[in-house]
Amino acid sequence: MKAGFYTENVIVLRKQVVEGDYTDKEEWVDVYHTKASVKYVSGDRRLDNTEVFYSEYYNFTLRAYVDIQDEDRIRWQGKDYRILNIFRNTDSTYNQIDVKCELVNK
16 A cells, blocks of 8 residues: 555546536536645647647556546646546556646646
8 A cells, every 4th residue: 555655635627518598618627636646757848829838747646446537637736737648557456547647728
């Protein structure tokens, strides 16, 4: 068991469609508040159509009981991260999920 391995507070967000008077609106609602291990992978700065984009990639390691899907997002330190890949480890000794994410530019 790696209880001290998960040190960062993260929130798993799921998209929910809310019906309005004229149009439907998408909102991100909290699904899980959990602990995770976060590792920085890479990042860069790009200029696209005279706009600056900062891309950052992180690996989040969550416990296996968290129901996370490809369409979800992870909020960590006030920033939202889009899920690129979810790796569910089938070995029962690890009991964890590895999630590769990128920063969402708003």
